[in-house]
Amino acid sequence: MESYDIRDAEKLVAELRIRANALGFDSFGIAAADARPDLPEKLNAAIAAGWHGDMEWMAETAQRRASPRGMWPEAKSVILLGINYGPETDPLAILGEKSLGSISVYARNRDYHEIIKGKLKELAGLLARRSGAEVKVFVDTAPLMEKPLAEAAGLGWQGKHTVLVSRDFGCWLFLGAILTSAELPGNTQHEESCGSCTRCLDICPTNAFPAPFQLDSRRCLAYLTVEHKAQIPLEFRAPMGNRIYGCDDCLAVCPWNKFASVSREAKLRARADLERPVLADLVQLDDERFRTLFAGSPVKRIGLGRFLRNVLIAIGNSGDATLLPLVEQRLDDDSDIVRGAAVWALRRLAPERASALSLAYLARESDSSVASEWTVELS
Known part of the structure; x- marks a missing residue:
């Protein structure tokens, strides 16, 4: 197997980028493991305010979650990858059809963890073979803050609804990450580009945003219908409407979605029986x-x-x-x-x-x- 000197990092990154595209990834970027020193303060403030609801694992893993190096001290770089899952139709249209149930776009087909993880492992294996570096793969299953790291890696920016927004794919990106002990050249952090727009905040049926760029999960229907294990609090039941799994309102109204094409991979297309149940x-x-x-x-x-x-x-x-x-x-x-x-x-x-x-x-x-x-x- 051909070997690369880690000093030739730019050539290695170019190969990784080409392979990522061939595997079906739509976005690729790299950030230094310590690129977001602001995360500990932001995370601790959110937990202190109780915005994590009964997701106790967020508080329990806060120290590791605050930094990739807190989870793996040997990490030097983070490769962030995204797969477009843009819907074929307006996901909010079904909210007016009260006999039907609205399932969030991301859940209308195979579990995205399964779709992305195999691809990440293949790409990470290539990196390990070429560089001799250690690698670890993550798909929303460990205390790693993918969205702010994706911002640091240039994939997009966290919008006022806290979801990653891409100039090319709007709000419709599944994210995965590869941590590595290799020191790779990073991308420029993406600037926040929401401007004066507040559509995502204004449409929220439960007023889950205390302020722009802040989310109180205890009021969020995506959290309440999926993560919350007890009865839905009374004040949020009528606003739920016919949302039976997740809530796409704040994602779907983002004006950047006009640039998001339908996913190029058939396996990411919605199942017909889950679009209008x-x-x-x-x-x-x-x-x-x-x-x-x-x-x-x-x-x-x-x-x-x-x-x-x-x-x-x-x-x-x-x-x-x-x-x-x-x-x-x-x-x-x-x-x-x-x-x-x-x-x-x-x-x-x-x-x-x-x-x-x-x-x-x-x-x-x-x-x-x-x-x-x-x-x-x-x-």
């Missing part, structure tokens, strides 16, 4: 059918209980009384969060029917949080 079908899923429908999809990771919780809230927001029989079937579900969401949906769709059923169900309800759903004042 029918709530009446989804609420009837059992565990086996749920696992079959979402095999290979990120949706599968939240489990049937949390998924049905989201679907029932969407049904409660649908205004469709013909779905009442399906809602009532879930009043006896084994899952507390499913029963609680079913009560809320029933009370939203048919208050009188809910009142008639309440005494019987309260008499046999053992969970206090579910029992409170029968009596709490609805907003």
Whole structure:
């Protein structure tokens, strides 16, 4: 195997860039491992404010997350790569179709972790062979802050909604990273280019942005529908609308998306059955059918209980009384969060029917949080 002297770093980087493109990566950049000394202060401030919600792992890994070298002291460079997953249609259009469920664009096909990781390993292997350096591969599965590092590597900038924005691909980039002990020439950090635009902040249905460039996850529907394990807080249920997994609002309105073409790889295209799923079908899923429908999809990771919780809230927001029989079937579900969401949906769709059923169900309800759903004042 041909060997490269690490001093010929520019030639090595050029080879890596060509190989990355051949593997299907749309963006490529390099930053020094210590390129963002501002991250510890920003991360600690966000955790102190509680914006991480119940993602306790963020606080537990803060020291390592704050810097690539905090996680791996030998790291000298970070290679950041992006794959475009731009949608073929406007993802916000489905929000007006209340009989359907809205699944975030990134989750409408194979889990992006699986798609990217193999490609990263192949590219990292090439780097290791050519340079003799050590390498480590990451796809949102370790305490590495990919977005600010991608900004440092010139892939784009973190917008006012905190998501990475690219001049070429808008807000639609899956990110992966390779840490290496090799010292590689870095790219120029991308300047923030949002200007006076506040579309992403203005459209947020739950006011999850305390200020531009700051996100309070506790108010974010992407967090609440995916990461949050308990019942959705009452104040956010009506604003959820028919969003049953994630929320694309702040990404989809970014004007830079006009430059984002549809992904060139078929494996990143949305599955037709996940673009316009029918709530009446989804609420009837059992565990086996749920696992079959979402095999290979990120949706599968939240489990049937949390998924049905989201679907029932969407049904409660649908205004469709013909779905009442399906809602009532879930009043006896084994899952507390499913029963609680079913009560809320029933009370939203048919208050009188809910009142008639309440005494019987309260008499046999053992969970206090579910029992409170029968009596709490609805907003």
